[in-house]
Amino acid sequence: MLTTSQAAERYRPEPNGINAGETRRLPPSTVLWVLPGQGIYREGERASSLYQVQSGAVRVYRIMRNGHRHILSFYGAGEWFGLQDGDIHDDFAEAICDSQIRSVPRAGGPMPPINLLDIALSSLAIANSRQLIVARQGALERVATFVQEMSARNGGANEFELMMSRTDVADYLGLTVESVARSFTKLRTRHIVQLFGHGQRYVHILDRNRLAALST
Amino acid sequence: MLTTSQAAERYRPEPNGINAGETRRLPPSTVLWVLPGQGIYREGERASSLYQVQSGAVRVYRIMRNGHRHILSFYGAGEWFGLQDGDIHDDFAEAICDSQIRSVPRAGGPMPPINLLDIALSSLAIANSRQLIVARQGALERVATFVQEMSARNGGANEFELMMSRTDVADYLGLTVESVARSFTKLRTRHIVQLFGHGQRYVHILDRNRLAALST
DNA sequence: CGGCTTGTTGATATGTGTCAAGGCTTGTGG
DNA sequence: CCACAAGCCTTGACACATATCAACAAGCCG
Numbered sequence: 001m002l003t004t005s006q007a008a009e010r011y012r013p014e015p016n017g018i019n020a021g022e023t024r025r026l027p028p029s030t031v032l033w034v035l036p037g038q039g040i041y042r043e044g045e046r047a048s049s050l051y052q053v054q055s056g057a058v059r060v061y062r063i064m065r066n067g068h069r070h071i072l073s074f075y076g077a078g079e080w081f082g083l084q085d086g087d088i089h090d091d092f093a094e095a096i097c098d099s100q101i102r103s104v105p106r107a108g109g110p111m112p113p114i115n116l117l118d119i120a121l122s123s124l125a126i127a128n129s130r131q132l133i134v135a136r137q138g139a140l141e142r143v144a145t146f147v148q149e150m151s152a153r154n155g156g157a158n159e160f161e162l163m164m165s166r167t168d169v170a171d172y173l174g175l176t177v178e179s180v181a182r183s184f185t186k187l188r189t190r191h192i193v194q195l196f197g198h199g200q201r202y203v204h205i206l207d208r209n210r211l212a213a214l215s216t
Numbered sequence: 217m218l219t220t221s222q223a224a225e226r227y228r229p230e231p232n233g234i235n236a237g238e239t240r241r242l243p244p245s246t247v248l249w250v251l252p253g254q255g256i257y258r259e260g261e262r263a264s265s266l267y268q269v270q271s272g273a274v275r276v277y278r279i280m281r282n283g284h285r286h287i288l289s290f291y292g293a294g295e296w297f298g299l300q301d302g303d304i305h306d307d308f309a310e311a312i313c314d315s316q317i318r319s320v321p322r323a324g325g326p327m328p329p330i331n332l333l334d335i336a337l338s339s340l341a342i343a344n345s346r347q348l349i350v351a352r353q354g355a356l357e358r359v360a361t362f363v364q365e366m367s368a369r370n371g372g373a374n375e376f377e378l379m380m381s382r383t384d385v386a387d388y389l390g391l392t393v394e395s396v397a398r399s400f401t402k403l404r405t406r407h408i409v410q411l412f413g414h415g416q417r418y419v420h421i422l423d424r425n426r427l428a429a430l431s432t
Numbered sequence: 433c434g435g436c437t438t439g440t441t442g443a444t445a446t447g448t449g450t451c452a453a454g455g456c457t458t459g460t461g462g
Numbered sequence: 463c464c465a466c467a468a469g470c471c472t473t474g475a476c477a478c479a480t481a482t483c484a485a486c487a488a489g490c491c492g
Binding site: 381382383393394396397398400401414415416 | 437
Binding site: 131174 | 281284338341348390
């Protein structure tokens with residue numbers, strides 16, 4: 001649970017990245033090249049464009065009043081993000097690795113072939129599912145669900161790289177870094193996954209059944 | 217946290233209520249009268265209509281694989297619900313008190329004056345905000361946020377009736393009934409709210425500032 | 433009245449947060 | 463090439479919040 005001392009580690013978004021003015025000035029369907037940690041849009045900025053990940057990956061998060069960062073979603077190649085209800089962003093979007101982002105101004109109305117309603121409804125479905133996970137599952141179950149999610153994002157591969165740090169995972173799952181590390185360790189010692197490579201960011205799923213059984 | 221024994225108290229949705237066939241047969245803009253606990257739609261049913269609360273209130277929830285019920289949202293007068301990404305409902309909607317529900321078939325496309333995208337985007341914003349609450353706040357903070365939310369739903373009144381049981385509140389906030397009761401008690405002993413009436417379901421907010429300070 | 437439902441309270445268990453320390457990898461500068 | 467510092471990840475000991483289990487009170491309805 002969140003107690004007092006966490007306000008000390010207030011999260012500060014990267015000051016780099018494009019700003020609102022630049023965004024608005026972009027012609028239709030511009031491609032941005034962004035570096036790890038670089039911002040794509042910021043809270044308070046006008047939400048005038050929609051974005052699609054061409055390559056790489058993005059995190060979208062909010063900062064809570066107590067300074068805590070909560071990651072609402074990760075987006076991978078092909079996925080759209082940046083659609084909001086108001087015309088002002090209430091969250092931040094940043095690359096988590098070298099990425100190409102297509103930016104499409106939302107002026108005038110929906111443009112084929114993208115259907116804004118479809119994007120909104122699928123975002124809604126994902127948000128609702130995540131609510132169940134963060135509200136009702138234990139640490140191990142959350143991490144197991146996360147691993148499956150990442151596998152699915154990699155075409156269902158058994159072996160893949162996590163592009164985000166343990167801190168990102170923790171802020172996504174509503175846990176601490178330590179709890180995430182302990183849950184990964186538990187998956188490893190139970191021979192459900194294997195971890196290797198830089199900072200244990202490569203995952204090899206050994207037992208899909210038991211992994212799926214955890215994400216109940 | 218959810219552990220084993222909770223599977224024992226699996227939630228069973230009410231068997232009463234309209235079924236898919238009846239729903240589809242309804243002419244445009246039909247009004248349904250529903251009783252407390254009565255279903256409006258069910259998981260697995262075709263999502264062919266959109267619904268608006270005319271009077272009363274509705275809960276929309278999912279049943280998790282472990283049998284636990286999680287309430288995604290409550291809806292009051294004027295609010296729309298039942299919009300999904302697929303054409304099959306993955307959740308349940310039930311009245312929580314005597315209610316009138318307007319049912320509008322979604323055939324053909326969006327009909328003025330309702331804008332499906334607006335409904336979807338505002339649902340998305342709410343879902344994202346709730347994710348922060350259930351993932352990152354303590355029990356007292358969640359209940360404080362809930363009380364403010366219910367006040368807002370009653371036009372910002374300082375005194376109002378909660379239409380739902382403590383169990384509903386618990387399933388909405390991701391807590392147990394006991395934790396909800398203890399949090400209400402804490403709000404009462406701190407003279408932030410007063411509770412009275414049937415099952416302490418009437419709330420009188422005494423100190424809005426301290427209430428708001430909690431929902432930080 | 434007696435049984436049922438709903439809400440509250442208490443004692444205890446358990447899971448995760450917190451605090452602290454150490455390992456590993458990477459990068460930098462002598 | 464090696465020494466050292468900085469990140470990131472992991473592990474351990476402990477604290478603390480909430481779940482669990484149990485009992486009881488209040489209101490409602492037969």
